[in-house]
Amino acid sequence: MPLITQCCRETIEAPKATEPRSTTLIAVGSNDYYVHQSPFHRFFFSPSAFQEVAPKSFTEHLIACTIVNWAQDKFTEEDLNTIASSFASHDDVWNQAFLAVIVLRASGSVSVNVTRDVALVLTEISNNSLQNGPCVIEPLSGDAHAVSRLLDDRYSAFVGGSVRPELTDRSFEWLNIKKRVAVPSRLYNEAIPTRPLAGLRFAVKDIIDVAGLETGCGNSDYRRLYPRKRSSAPCIQQLVDAGAIFVGKTKTTQFSEGQVPLQWFDYLPPFNPRGDSYQKPSSSCAGSAVATAAYPWIDFTVGTDTGGSIRHPAGVCGVYGLRPSTGAISSAGIYPVSSILDAVGLMARSTLMLEAAFIHMVDSSTLVLRPTLPQKKKRYKLLYPVRAKGLKLGEPERWFPFPSEPGEFPDVESQFEDSIRQLEAYTHCTRHAFNLDDLWRETRPNGQSDNLDVATGHIYTVLSTYTCVRETIDPFIADFQASNHGRSPFIDPVVKARQAHGRRISTAEYEAAVQSAEMFSKWINESLFATSDEDELTLLIFPQNWGRPDYRVDADERDLFFSTFSIYSLSYLSGCPDCTVPVGEVERHSKLTEAKMLLPISLSILSPPGTDLALLRLLSDLEKVGILKPPAAGSSMYPTQREAY
Missing domain, CATH: 3.90.1300.10 (Amidase signature (AS) domain)
Incomplete structure (x- = not known):
């Protein structure tokens, strides 16, 4: 039978004088918890109500308990079981050990019929802001404190x-606990x-x-x-x-x-x-x-x-x-x-x-997003960039294989194809295959090289190093030297080398890169995303990750800077939304563990500038109908489908 006591006081008091902070930890069940120093929503309970349950405390000075706000006139074993099941399924912080002491906050008298061995403290609600969940109480003062679970x-x-x-x-x-994160109860x-x-x-x-x-x-x-x-x-x-x-x-x-x-x-x-x-x-x-x-x-x-x-x-x-x-x-x-x-x-x-x-992050003062279209009016155009015909295997996998030509990774390409066919069926549109290099040669602005690498390859390096070196890095170095008797700060060698390059870029080179960026942005929006149909949403889709092993122990053998066309420039120069979408995983052999492993594969989906909400709504709809499957956390994205791993 439960030990039941009546709390004669539940109040909200003024904050106490600030004291030096210390870290208080408590183990409840098999989990470790951080005890927040400030009283939980400034609530204080009558100390006398907790003297009788003190033997059930987990330390001499703290009692772990569960706060339950209750609106019924009866509280039964079935109610307790329902609450415990709900808390366990909705929250990864609370655990069954917090049920040793229950603080039942009610708006009036409550008849209690609970058979399990718990300590139950009844109190009348004085304020509705104290939420359900795990809590610790100091029995000597009556102070209630929120807890956060410590996770590695x-x-x-x-x-x-x-x-x-x-x-x-x-x-x-x-x-102030290294390699751990404090996670509060949901x-x-x-x-x-x-x-x-x-x-x-x-x-x-x-x-x-x-x-x-x-x-x-x-x-x-x-x-x-x-x-x-x-x-x-x-x-x-x-x-x-x-x-x-x-x-x-x-x-x-x-x-x-x-x-x-x-x-x-x-x-x-x-x-x-x-x-x-x-x-x-x-x-x-x-x-x-x-x-x-x-x-x-x-x-x-x-x-x-x-x-x-x-x-x-x-x-x-x-x-x-x-x-x-x-x-x-x-x-x-x-x-x-x-x-x-x-x-x-x-x-x-x-x-x-x-x-x-x-x-809830959108800044409406800087950009007006286009409203999403009503479902019945939505029409889509799907752009599907492919490699040049006859491109030999081993060339960069920027795009999808040319139609009817085999690719280098058939297990990946089959999953890409399955995802795109489902997208076509859902949006009632057929992909439009094209080669971006050919489109550029045919429609490029006057005076531009017919080679995309030549026309755009320099833009990112110049824009990403010129300004930050002058406006943030060099002022930081000067501030550090002034505070450290002339000693320079440590900067990782590869970063330092890129910053040195940024200092060598002239103002004229920077302004030329800005003009090139504006030119390419205009071309993208006019050649790829332009449409005469206001009810049509253009989507551009291309491979993002092919599931190829890339080990952290391997060095970077690439040049210090990219000097070729970047698929990422389509969005960072045009200003359009670009979403990486995981669509599956493929089996590979690990040279480090000498065992099979599963690596992610993903697509990129872009839409015109300002259509973020329309793109996100489409992706959310695809998830709701099961075309997109939310990946799990851990070594495998879909562990229930791969029990052998």
């Missing part, structure tokens, strides 16, 4: 976890109509400002030099205001440069969880992609994309990655690489999650 960052995705000093505060502080944030993202957890690339934390940009000297930020980037604050829960910052390559794992020196590079866990996670949003792919307790991550920093990591890590229309999300409070090319974007394991988060 086993794939090294995070710079660090974070907590809120106050649950209602707009500022954060670092969790139950705390349920059923809050004014906060549509309540309970969803997210992490942020460490070039984006979060109030109370340093912005490190992947460089330890940069992190130590500049103070903690007083405010969050507007897009991050919008997510928090909508109820999303920020849990920490993810690792990035230094200053968002492209780096393979062997080129990281300040931090251990993240481990891609897919396959044998020793595949490269790509860059620069490596940490955000890995966190999304590895941890089911992360719902989405926020990153930035200049030349592919969201889309390629999303592809190799087997998650969705959205680079929105340029300017759709404000870049204020974010370390800039190139104001022309930068975009703030998202990663998630579900298109529905991607859409929900994007809607």
Whole structure:
């Protein structure tokens, strides 16, 4: 039979005087928890009510319990079982051990008929803001505290976890426990109509400002030099205001440069969880992609994309990655690489999650998104770029194989083909096959080379190095030298070499690259996305990731800079939305583990600038009908289909 006591006081009191913070941990069941220092929503219970249940506490000074808000006049064993089942299925923080003590908050008298051995404290609700869920109470003071479950960052995705000093505060502080992340209960944030993202957890690339934390940009000297930020980037604050829960910052390559794992020196590079866990996670949003792919307790991550920093990591890590229309999300409070090319974007394991988060990050003051068309009026045009006829195998796999010609990876191409046929059937349209190089030669602007590599290959290198060196890197070096008796900061060698190149670019070269970018942007929007039908949505689809092994222990044998046409330039120069879409995985043999592994394959889907919502709604519809399947977290995207792995 339960031990039942009556709480004679439940009040909301003024905050206590601030005391030095300490870290309090508690083990409940088989899990470790961080105890938040501030009283839970400023609630205090009568200490006398907890003296009798103190023997059931997990420490001498703290009692772990479950808060239950109850509106009925009876509370039975069946009710308790229903609550326990619901909490267990909806929350990965609460566990059955919290049921040893139940605080039943009711609006009036309650008849209790519970047979299991629990301690039940009855209290009358004085305020409705205290949510259901796990809690710890100090029996001597009656203070109630929220808890967060401590989870391991086993794939090294995070710079660090974070907590809120106050649950209602707009500022954060670092969790002072290395290699762990504190995750609060989803139950705390349920059923809050004014906060549509309540309970969803997210992490942020460490070039984006979060109030109370340093912005490190992947460089330890940069992190130590500049103070903690007083405010969050507007897009991050919008997510928090909508109820999303920020849990920490993810690792990035230094200053968002492209780096393979062997080129990281300040931090251990993240481990891609897919396959044998020793595949490269790509860059620069490596940490955000890995966190999304590895941890089911992360719902989405926020990153930035200049030349592919969201889309390629999303592809190799087997998650969705959205680079929105340029300017759709404000870049204020974010370390800039190139104001022309930068975009703030998202990663998630579900298109529905991607859409929900994007809607609450949009900056309506900078870009008016085109409204989505009513379902009955939607018409689609599907552009399907193919390789040149007769192209020998081994050439870059930018595009799909030429029709009727065999490709190099038939197991991948068959899955691509299956996905595209389903897309055609759903949108009631037939793909239009074309070769981009041929289209460029036929329609290129006057005075431009007929070779895309020559016409566009230089643009990214110039735009991504010229401005950031002058506006951010060199001022940082000067600030560091002034604070460190002339000593220069440490910068990873490959990054330093690219920055040195940026200093050698002349103003005339930069202005010429800007003109080339504007030219190519105009050509893309007029030659690929132009339509005379306002009710038609043009989609451009191409291969994003072919599932080829790319081991983190291998060096980067590519040139310091790309000098050829980049498929990523279609979106970063035209300003259109570009979404990486995982569509399957393929079996490969790992040279490191000498065993079979499954690697992700993915497509890229683009639509005209400003059509982000239409593109996301289409992808969400495809997920709802089962054409797109949300990948799971872990080594395999679809573990239930691959039980042998």
